[in-house]
Amino acid sequence: MEVYLVDGTYELFRHFYAVPSAKDARGQEIGAVRAVLHSMLAMTREGATHIAVATDHVIESFRNKLWPEYKTGEGIDSNLLAQFPLLEEALTALGILVWPMIEYEADDALASAANAAEQDPRVDRILICTPDKDLAQCVRKTRIVQFDRRKRAVRDEAGVIEKFGVEPASIPDYLALVGDAADGYPGLKGWGAKSTAAVLSQFKHLEHIPLDPREWRVSVTSAATLAATFKRERERAFLFRDLATLRTEIPLFQSVDDLLWTGPTSAFPALAARMDSPQLNRIQ
Numbered sequence: 037m038e039v040y041l042v043d044g045t046y047e048l049f050r051h052f053y054a055v056p057s058a059k060d061a062r063g064q065e066i067g068a069v070r071a072v073l074h075s076m077l078a079m080t081r082e083g084a085t086h087i088a089v090a091t092d093h094v095i096e097s098f099r100n101k102l103w104p105e106y107k108t109g110e111g112i113d114s115n116l117l118a119q120f121p122l123l124e125e126a127l128t129a130l131g132i133l134v135w136p137m138i139e140y141e142a143d144d145a146l147a148s149a150a151n152a153a154e155q156d157p158r159v160d161r162i163l164i165c166t167p168d169k170d171l172a173q174c175v176r177k178t179r180i181v182q183f184d185r186r187k188r189a190v191r192d193e194a195g196v197i198e199k200f201g202v203e204p205a206s207i208p209d210y211l212a213l214v215g216d217a218a219d220g221y222p223g224l225k226g227w228g229a230k231s232t233a234a235v236l237s238q239f240k241h242l243e244h245i246p247l248d249p250r251e252w253r254v255s256v257t258s259a260a261t262l263a264a265t266f267k268r269e270r271e272r273a274f275l276f277r278d279l280a281t282l283r284t285e286i287p288l289f290q291s292v293d294d295l296l297w298t299g300p301t302s303a304f305p306a307l308a309a310r311m312d313s314p315q316l317n318r319i320q
Contacts, residue, residue: 201233
């Protein structure tokens, strides 16, 4: 059994900017939602049987209380934001399990779902469908992987190490030091991808990094300066790691069987008619 956990927020964003605008009879933008529905149906045709989608029903989360500059919905196109509730309604009508996140983020739901599905011995592989680097921390060997559906690329643990230079467990530490502009935290000044990977490949986690750079048995440019910055901003680094660490204990389902797609619900025909798509109208 393979489990597909889909980042609905990413899917809605990427389709919004990839497909032409389309409006329903009410004048509401529906183009991205319609494209996501087509994409989900393509997954089922390709053999996916157990599917769930997580969305950011509210862009802000508990992380905004920890770091006021964390990402918000400010600046997001209103026609895109307005499609989130419709996406959740449409996917539910299609019969796909949806987790709309409010206090937490969609990434936390994906991490929690992967953690829960991993406990089921019937599950051979869990594919987290997003290229988002945050989710790299959830990868486990070849059993929990990231799947970039657009590029048709699978990234397992070896792939994470190849791309970032650190193991999946060190990804939150890596992001704490290099920062994540998309999420709104800057990391520590001077700590780039190469120097961070070199240090963390040896020490794994922030708390194990010696404050004395002479103890760093790696070749890092400006080690003394980096060490001074780390010493001065160590507490901020721990805060950024907390922001980057995905929560894995959110209760989302009782059994992996809850993710089995058995076809559209009785609400789907009306929804499909609203989408004005011959392909969707044929799905009954």
